Amino acid sequence: MVIIGGGLTAATAAETLRKEGYDGAITIVAQEPQIPYQRPPLSKGFLAGKEGEDALYPLPASWYPENNVSVLTATAATSLDPSAHTVTLADGTVLTYAKALIATGADPRQIPFPGVDLAGVYTFRTKADSVAMKELLTGGGKNVVMIGSGWIGMEIAATATELGNQVALMGLEEVPLSVAIGAQLGTVFTDRHKEAGVRFELPASAAEIQGTDGRVTSVLTTTGVTLPADIVIVAVGVVPNIALAKDAGLTINNGIQVDASLATSAPDVFAAGDVANAMHPVTGAYARSEHWANAIASGKVAAKSMLGQEAVLDDIPYFYTDQFDLGMEYSGFGALTKDAQVVVRGSLEKREFIAFWVLEGRVVAGMNVNIWDVQEAIKALISSGRTIDTAKLADPQTPLEAI
Ligand SMILES: Cc1cc2nc3c(=O)[nH]c(=O)nc-3n(C[C@H](O)[C@H](O)[C@H](O)COP(=O)(O)OP(=O)(O)OC[C@H]3O[C@@H](n4cnc5c(N)ncnc54)[C@H](O)[C@@H]3O)c2cc1C
Structure with a gap:
């Protein structure tokens, strides 16, 4: 199993392969100099000096040797040949794979503003x-x-x-x-x-x-x-790292196009995380998520698919942010919120509320701000697909489970 990329998706896929009992060789090819890490703390606690290095690593450095997973750090994969089942590295090494996962993530969008090359x-x-x-x-x-x-x-x-x-x-x-x-x-x-x-x-x-x-x-x-x-x-958005996949002839469509099992257009090659534009079984549309929870969920599904199990990425998308004393969690289908009615439960002024997006009587997304332990209930409302009473939804006295 060869995993290209050194982010959260790669780490999760490797961990899942072992958890599911795969005992063959696993190699992670990671361009950056360190073992796979996660990015959310980079702009929050780690940047603020409130969190240390430990917050960055989903798996400790000891996990990889203990689980016989080889991580080639500071090593870029330069090409993939789906017919030969090989991945070539920057130093010319050629790896052979049974299954490959592309988890190359995304890079910041570059805009040629005049002066963008100045120091600072x-x-x-x-x-x-x-x-x-x-x-x-x-x-x-x-x-x-x-x-x-x-x-x-x-x-x-x-x-x-x-x-x-x-x-x-x-x-x-x-x-x-x-x-x-x-x-x-x-x-x-x-x-x-x-x-x-x-x-x-x-x-x-x-x-x-x-x-x-x-x-x-x-x-x-x-x-x-x-x-x-x-x-x-x-900070004007990111673009998926598709070069390797494009050169290999894989279908590209706002990222690497994959089906719900995260299979690409090439046999035995899968893609997950920020780089993958996956068919979502609930919406019937392709969606590319650039979020932490998707890196985990898709890393798991990709690993299971690589093992030939029947797995599909059908999670309700989720993300979170922290800004000053505002903590927020969001789950739902952003693409369906454009024409939806926003129903607020709680107080915008006090900054303690849940906002729901309701489309044709059904909850399609929900966001809690400074209110906690409600994500399961929000997700249950979304996945139930049931028609709800918006007055009850807005009423903090009515338990979410009773709507
Ligand atoms: C500062 C910051 C804060 C964030 N905060 C949040 C948050 O609060 N909540 C949230 O939901 N999401 C957040 N995100 C988004 C989240 O971090 C991403 O969705 C997640 O990192 C995606 O993981 P990934 O493994 O798919 O890709 P990445 O994390 O981009 O990892 C891909 C890795 O692959 C490497 N790579 C690329 N090409 C090659 C190659 N050819 N060979 C070898 N390696 C290669 C890259 O160098 C990179 O290390 C944040 C992102 C950033 C940047």
Whole structure:
């Protein structure tokens, strides 16, 4: 079994292969210098200095030798030949596989803003990025300009502010996060940031990143505002790492297209995690998820499929974020929320609520903010598919189980 990629998906797949009783050879080919790690702490506790290295590793370093799993760190796979069943590595080594898993994840989207090559301009994806940024932000007093108003941009903005830096954030939406959760709920997060002193320039992009002697000094927005900058972080989404799969002739469609068992168009080759665009049996549509829970769920399904078991990725998508004192969990089918009615149970003002998206009388997604231990009930409502009474849904006195 050859697993290409060194993220959470790769670790989960290797662990599942062993848990399911597979006792043959497993090799993980990991481009980054460390054993597989997970990314959520990179923009939160690890960046803030509240969590150490331990929070990063889903499996301890000892697990791999103990379970006879070979991890080739700092090693990129450069090609895959589905007919020969081989994977070639950067140093020319050729690995033969019975089954291969592509879990190459995603990389930050690069936009050629004028001045993007100046010193002090960063993207943010890896442990190395987080370590470097922690060093710059700790101690505070820096002007940080964030280009991008999605989850990662908002999380880093919160952490940088908590570390005592002055943050200005721009994005294409009128209200950050509104593409994902709508303007009303995006405002809850934005207001919390404003309270902490984050400055917003919206909607705006960067017209030019400006500098002196090769180092950034400011950012000129498309709305004509000049924002002073010691550090610029470009967080404008990610693109799936499909090069290897594309060169191998696999079907590409917003990532590597896979069926619900996570099989690609090539025999014995599977794909999972951020790179995979999987057919979801519930919605009947392809969806590529860029979230932690999907890395785990799809890593498990891919491993089972590699072993010839009948497995499908039919989980309800889930993700979470932490920004200042706002903790949030979301589960549901984002694609179905566009025309849905938002029903709120609890208080937006107090920032303690559950928001439900209701489409044709059925709950298709739910998000709890600073209310805990309700995810199982939310998921049960979604998967039941039953028609609900929105008045009961909005009423905190009615138990979710009774709706
Ligand atoms: C800063 C940050 C914070 C996040 N926070 C959250 C959160 O709070 N909640 C949430 O749900 N999700 C969060 N996410 C998203 C989540 O981390 C991703 O969904 C998850 O990392 C996907 O895992 P993966 O293993 O599929 O891909 P990745 O984590 O991208 O790992 C893929 C690995 O494969 C390597 N690779 C690529 N090509 C090759 C090759 N040819 N050969 C060998 N190796 C290769 C890459 O270098 C990388 O190490 C966050 C992401 C980031 C960056």
